[in-house]
Amino acid sequence: MCTPDIPGTTLFDGVQARKGYALNKMCYSFNSAENRTQFQRDEAAYCARYGLNEEQVRAIGKRDVLGLIAAGGNVYYLAKFAGILGLDVQDLGALQTGMTKDEFKARLQAHAG
Template identity: 40%
Template sequence: MTGSAIPETPLYDRQGSIRGYKLNKMAMSLGRPENREAFKADEEAFLDSYGLSAEEKAAVMSRNWHDMVALGGNLFFILKIAAIDPAVMTEIGAAQAQMDHADFLKQRLGKE
């Protein structure tokens, strides 16, 4: 992975897009109602149908947003996964920053 200006922050570049192709293709498919239903019905089988690696599957199934991006997931695509649960956007931001949600709200957004 190419370095970035912020330590521990994955950089989405050409290599990342190639690396994350299957993950991003799966996430984009969730724009279709029938795919969302298949995902909800049997998440692991749905992920297998896109050929995701064990590491990618683990990141998706645990909703580890930071790992999904580190594995080449485009944030705009993987947010489609967040729409299924649904996840709070600030929780995803905290995960990306590798911070506790309460600390993220306080330090980054000035909220108590």
């Protein structure tokens, strides 16, 4: 199997999926309003409930999207966490690329075929 080398990109593969299982499971739990409220009440306890490691807890606390991706986060699950913060998938894309949201949207539009 050949994996393309994309500079600056963390590929979500089997290794990353295993690494981020607890993080992604926690983010999936945010489909429930009750779980979102519990997380907002006590982030540390909620992260501990899902068994997040130190790297993941630190990235959650810092709202570090790239750190969460490096820690095994999948953008589709992270979008559920971002929703708690009032962010959408375009906000995540902007954070990943170091652009403003408007710059990111313009880039998407420029590449739309």
